[in-house]
Amino acid sequence: MESSGPSVGDVVTVSAVRSTVGQKTLMAVSGILLVLFLVAHMIGNLKVFVGAGSFDHYAHWLRAIGAPLLPHSGYLWIQRAVLTAALVAHVWAATALALRARAARPVGYAHRRPVQGSYAARTMRWGGVIILLFAIYHVLDLTTGHLNPVGDRAHPYGNVVADFAPERWYVTLFYTLAVLAVGFHLRHGLFSAVRTLGQRTAAGEQRARLVALLASVGLCAGYLSVPFAVMVGLVG
Incomplete structure (x- = not known):
């Protein structure tokens, strides 16, 4: 006889995902996947310093994989x-955890000491909004070409150069703010992911903080090097 309802395995899986630990793990694993993409994308972006031929070849190669x-x-x-x-x-996962934390927060006190990490939490929330808006703009700009002054899919290098031209300083400014938001988000997120996935010793936490800081600074530097190089004429 066929079962008409969910199996025990399905119930356990759903329950695990909805648990605090499950949601933290989901957020950590999905975040790490997004970070790996950011690193790979940054490495590809740096090909702009090799020249138009190399950068265009790389962009066309991605479509032929x-x-x-x-x-x-x-x-x-x-x-x-x-x-x-x-x-x-x-x-x-982030929204569910935030709502759960808010529901569990004690109330009824006129004064309360700031909770450690509240600044990081606010940075993560607003940073996430900025990153989302930038991702939408970035796709319309350098992927579909609708917001790019050239929008020539055959010559991605030319699109990048036109996008960050000196007279389009406001684009570079928006790009910089978005990348810095990614950096703040990444610094806190990487550290939280390492803790979620099992690093609990004091020495391990210090290493995790250092790695998160270096990774976020390196990623920001890599991404920002392209628009500023175009803006000052090193690439063009």
């Missing part, structure tokens, strides 16, 4: 689907 098994740009669509799923899972 998996050929002939995958259609043109098939890999990119798979990547976008995975990243979207990771982003949705990350935001859902």
